[in-house]
Amino acid sequence: MSEADYPDDLRYHDQHDWARLEGDEHAVFGITWYAQDALGEVVFYDPPELGATIQKDASYAEVESVKAVSDVIAPMSGEIVAVNDALEDTPEKINQDPYGDGWLVKVRLTAPQEGEGLLDAGEYRKLLEN
Amino acid sequence: MGQNRAVAGWEMPVTYEGIREEHSAVRTHAGMFDVSHMGEVEVEGPGALEFLQLVLSNDVARIEIGGAQYSCLCQEDGGVLDDLFAYRLGGDRYLIVTNAANHEADLAWFGRWSRGFDVIVRDVADRYAMLAVQGPHARAVLARALNVELPPRMHVAPVHVGRRPALACGTGYTGEDGVELLLDPEVATPIWAELLDSGVVPCGLGARDTLRLEVCFPLHGHELSTERNPIEAGLGWCCAEETGFLGSQAVAAARAEGTAEKLAPFLIEGAGIPRDGNPVLAGEERVGAVTSGTYSPSLEQGAGMAYVRADLAESGTELEIDVRGKRRAARVASRPLYRKAS
Numbered sequence: 051m052s053e054a055d056y057p058d059d060l061r062y063h064d065q066h067d068w069a070r071l072e073g074d075e076h077a078v079f080g081i082t083w084y085a086q087d088a089l090g091e092v093v094f095y096d097p098p099e100l101g102a103t104i105q106k107d108a109s110y111a112e113v114e115s116v117k118a119v120s121d122v123i124a125p126m127s128g129e130i131v132a133v134n135d136a137l138e139d140t141p142e143k144i145n146q147d148p149y150g151d152g153w154l155v156k157v158r159l160t161a162p163q164e165g166e167g168l169l170d171a172g173e174y175r176k177l178l179e180n
Numbered sequence: 181m182g183q184n185r186a187v188a189g190w191e192m193p194v195t196y197e198g199i200r201e202e203h204s205a206v207r208t209h210a211g212m213f214d215v216s217h218m219g220e221v222e223v224e225g226p227g228a229l230e231f232l233q234l235v236l237s238n239d240v241a242r243i244e245i246g247g248a249q250y251s252c253l254c255q256e257d258g259g260v261l262d263d264l265f266a267y268r269l270g271g272d273r274y275l276i277v278t279n280a281a282n283h284e285a286d287l288a289w290f291g292r293w294s295r296g297f298d299v300i301v302r303d304v305a306d307r308y309a310m311l312a313v314q315g316p317h318a319r320a321v322l323a324r325a326l327n328v329e330l331p332p333r334m335h336v337a338p339v340h341v342g343r344r345p346a347l348a349c350g351t352g353y354t355g356e357d358g359v360e361l362l363l364d365p366e367v368a369t370p371i372w373a374e375l376l377d378s379g380v381v382p383c384g385l386g387a388r389d390t391l392r393l394e395v396c397f398p399l400h401g402h403e404l405s406t407e408r409n410p411i412e413a414g415l416g417w418c419c420a421e422e423t424g425f426l427g428s429q430a431v432a433a434a435r436a437e438g439t440a441e442k443l444a445p446f447l448i449e450g451a452g453i454p455r456d457g458n459p460v461l462a463g464e465e466r467v468g469a470v471t472s473g474t475y476s477p478s479l480e481q482g483a484g485m486a487y488v489r490a491d492l493a494e495s496g497t498e499l500e501i502d503v504r505g506k507r508r509a510a511r512v513a514s515r516p517l518y519r520k521a522s
Binding site: 091093094096112114115116117119138 | 194199200390453455474475477506
């Protein structure tokens, strides 16, 4: 998508990652419109292993554009229960649809309360303005 | 995206609309690069040829009037200070195009070694903007826009752009046909706009890098430095030791005795994108390091160049690249990595 967009139903991490909470125990993660725009055309997504444990604020995956590589930071802690395999062949979906087909992983949350500390869309937009 | 990067004091766009799009425009149609950061030095006088034979690695006597030639500028120990094009504009008049980051050092080097020669060395970098128009259709689109005849590959011709004198050079850094225009900065913006209207795609540093890497053109500061001689960089073809240029003895020795390492182009087999500085491994042994690495938009895989132990630089050799802790299988390839389907 070419226009900046930060959906209201997501929680945001200040390292430009989003989390979509699904029930109390699960969440889907991805990178924000800002992150994919700054990175440019994504040509490679290096996902974590299924079952891997990830820590809030730590890198859990890499996305690469032609020019640069970027760590992807976990907005919350948990265990990887699904990775978006389709991105292996079509990593550009991260650019085209960062909140939809460009999702990165699905996680079983080990500390769901961490969601409280994340930003809402308005707060994230404000962060980008500063 | 509008990302910019500072290069030797110049603010340069990495990309305008996306590296892949720009890359593909140059491979299939026509793209243009504002490379005004490149430096220009004029060398003129009865001693010009003799002086340039001393400082440039190639046989400058072989450049006819209106001709162009690629050379290294070597230190006495063979280390590469810069790589550059020399254009012969007249009987004893040459124009040298330098890399921006090395321009001042090149000038100082020329100043030091031109003493005793009947030659004037002028820094004319402020006089020229530089526009590289590259791609299979670049020449035709540019000829139409300027309404001039353009010189063939590896030649230079005086032309007019916006009624101002300019130089058209049949050279480039992409592996495609094309022209580099050296022109009055005043007329650079209008010709850019006109070419844009003619469908020429503006390209940034990102595409410039992927294009040159696919055809294995070295970049000073990566494949070339004062720590490397032209032989290990695979540039023996532009060294004419018989001219006695500065560094020729070291280059002759490297050619005769071989070098410990050689520059090897390689492709990643499968996933992974190599980056500058990644270690190269043969089994458990570290045998070299990547000097340039990227995702190749034409080949759609990781590609790069690395200095490796000389016996491992043969095409077909299987190596591994340590990409941030993950070992990626790579195979040494022959130059160029990308070849146009004919």
